[in-house]
Amino acid sequence: MHPAPSIIVFTTLSGLGYGLAAILGLGLLDPSLTLTKVAHVLALLMIAIGLLSSTLHLGNPQRAWRALSQWRSSWLSREGVMAILTFLPLLWSAWASVIESRYLVLPGLLGTVLAGVTVYCTAMIYASLKSVQAWHTPLTPLCYLLFAAAGGSLLGAFFAMAGRNSGLFLLLLALLFTIAAWVVKIAWRRNMDGLVPLSTPETATGLGNIGRVRLFERPHMTENYLTREMGFRIARKHAVKLRRLALLLGGLLPAALVFMLLVTTVAGAGGGLAAILAMTLAVISHIIGMLAERWLFFAEARHAVMNYYGG
Amino acid sequence: MTLLPALPTPKKLGLVIDLDVCVGCHACVVNCKEWNTGGYGSALSDQAPYGADVSGAWLNRVHTFEVVPEGGEIVGEAGEARIVHFPKSCLHCEDAPCVTVCPTGASYKRAEDGIVLVDEDMCIGCGLCAWACPYGAREMDLAAGVMKKCTLCIDRIYNETMEEADRQPACVRTCPANARHFGDFSDPQSAVSIMTMERGGMDLMPEQGTRPVNKYLPPRPRKSLAAGAPLMPLAENTDGAKGFFAWLDGVLERI
Ligand code: SF4
Ligand code: SF4
Numbered sequence: 059m060h061p062a063p064s065i066i067v068f069t070t071l072s073g074l075g076y077g078l079a080a081i082l083g084l085g086l087l088d089p090s091l092t093l094t095k096v097a098h099v100l101a102l103l104m105i106a107i108g109l110l111s112s113t114l115h116l117g118n119p120q121r122a123w124r125a126l127s128q129w130r131s132s133w134l135s136r137e138g139v140m141a142i143l144t145f146l147p148l149l150w151s152a153w154a155s156v157i158e159s160r161y162l163v164l165p166g167l168l169g170t171v172l173a174g175v176t177v178y179c180t181a182m183i184y185a186s187l188k189s190v191q192a193w194h195t196p197l198t199p200l201c202y203l204l205f206a207a208a209g210g211s212l213l214g215a216f217f218a219m220a221g222r223n224s225g226l227f228l229l230l231l232a233l234l235f236t237i238a239a240w241v242v243k244i245a246w247r248r249n250m251d252g253l254v255p256l257s258t259p260e261t262a263t264g265l266g267n268i269g270r271v272r273l274f275e276r277p278h279m280t281e282n283y284l285t286r287e288m289g290f291r292i293a294r295k296h297a298v299k300l301r302r303l304a305l306l307l308g309g310l311l312p313a314a315l316v317f318m319l320l321v322t323t324v325a326g327a328g329g330g331l332a333a334i335l336a337m338t339l340a341v342i343s344h345i346i347g348m349l350a351e352r353w354l355f356f357a358e359a360r361h362a363v364m365n366y367y368g369g
Numbered sequence: 370m371t372l373l374p375a376l377p378t379p380k381k382l383g384l385v386i387d388l389d390v391c392v393g394c395h396a397c398v399v400n401c402k403e404w405n406t407g408g409y410g411s412a413l414s415d416q417a418p419y420g421a422d423v424s425g426a427w428l429n430r431v432h433t434f435e436v437v438p439e440g441g442e443i444v445g446e447a448g449e450a451r452i453v454h455f456p457k458s459c460l461h462c463e464d465a466p467c468v469t470v471c472p473t474g475a476s477y478k479r480a481e482d483g484i485v486l487v488d489e490d491m492c493i494g495c496g497l498c499a500w501a502c503p504y505g506a507r508e509m510d511l512a513a514g515v516m517k518k519c520t521l522c523i524d525r526i527y528n529e530t531m532e533e534a535d536r537q538p539a540c541v542r543t544c545p546a547n548a549r550h551f552g553d554f555s556d557p558q559s560a561v562s563i564m565t566m567e568r569g570g571m572d573l574m575p576e577q578g579t580r581p582v583n584k585y586l587p588p589r590p591r592k593s594l595a596a597g598a599p600l601m602p603l604a605e606n607t608d609g610a611k612g613f614f615a616w617l618d619g620v621l622e623r624i
Contacts, residue, residue, distance in 0.1 A: 362503035
């Protein structure tokens, strides 16, 4: 599948935004600190920019509101509806923190739950497509949820460090979620690498009982919408490198930094500028790793239609 | 409304495509584009139409496949490779995944005859339906920003201002080889139902669970070239000659 930048930015940013919002909703950061207020605004901004970016690839964005109507059958519609619903408790919580320096339990917890549901809906857009076999597994929404939780708790830990809180619990969460997310992601990749194709050129043409089927001529000499949108192929050696890079930057480096901070905090030597710098590095590295991971999520997935195009 | 209608629909309109007969001339492809660029919805645009990198939206395309049976790699050995021309347009699936994923309600399956359509005034051009279709039957029109697909020529088949014979999809009407047939699959006596039964009409990618309405008739088994050779009478052989030829044969034999 073609890795469209607008969709990669959308899934990465909204995942981080909802993750941070979910952490804020748990009330783990002191609501009266300026940094917590900044965190609320940042979460809302990331979500909003992500959603806006997702409308960039639409052919007729001025009608985007119509996408809220078919929630009974469409995961994309459900995602739109949930994104809007989730804004209500998130704005309420942000207001409480930014203006009143308070943490409110009801909108807080509601926001955490709805943020999770929204991320789940996003993932189900992909996971529900039988035509893209690599995505069509319950591991896909699990990955999305765990990566959102990992990104959110990393950001949460960053704000805790920067606000000179000990942030022990957030550091622990960040470590656990980062490890869990990558364990599931690696299982997801194993699943993809081991797939026996559900559809083949033989089943696609129905000619399998005569013999092996091979594309002889494409319908047109040039590319078309389908081959551009679904015929993306990544060289194997590049895929291997990018996979390593994603794991290193998105998982290993942030987890190692968080682990070190945990140890120093427990030893009573935590905090200080070094800790803030370490968390900044962890967050930036995680975001770059996630962009690579999302790029691969699309680039490596094969669509059934390629059985008709020799790909 | 992107929920599917109650199935089966009273009529089940669709196509039968005969892979034994298709000669791959692309006449259906051209006539489809010709009709539909001026018919239902926005025109079917082309990008860089006179450039080297021309591309555009088409609702029907003909692929060509080579089918190689076991041992068929060497000419004249067991089973020969054969070429099969393969027209493909929307199959108007009963369990159409393209319809249920649509967030806007632009995509729908008609309750009365099962035709799958896009209401272009509602389509936001998100492209998700094209992702959901395993057959590649939907293409985005890059000029209008809306999804295009085969309408089964809904503006022809019910069009009473046209001659009866023309109330067929453009591809069916134009096929010079008669490889495409249009009809109602819910009627077991219809020509398309009978053809499908007699020739073992098949579904494409049944494993995707889409339950396509359109059926493909497999190519008939082919005799090998070698098997056909003895049928050719040899010029030296006069054994079967009768009447005048027997007399002539006798005369020529004697002199
Ligand atoms: S062939 Fe594709 S576009 Fe047509 S009904 Fe089936 S899934 Fe939908
Ligand atoms: S491209 Fe149009 S028809 Fe297709 S899913 Fe999106 S809104 Fe629906």
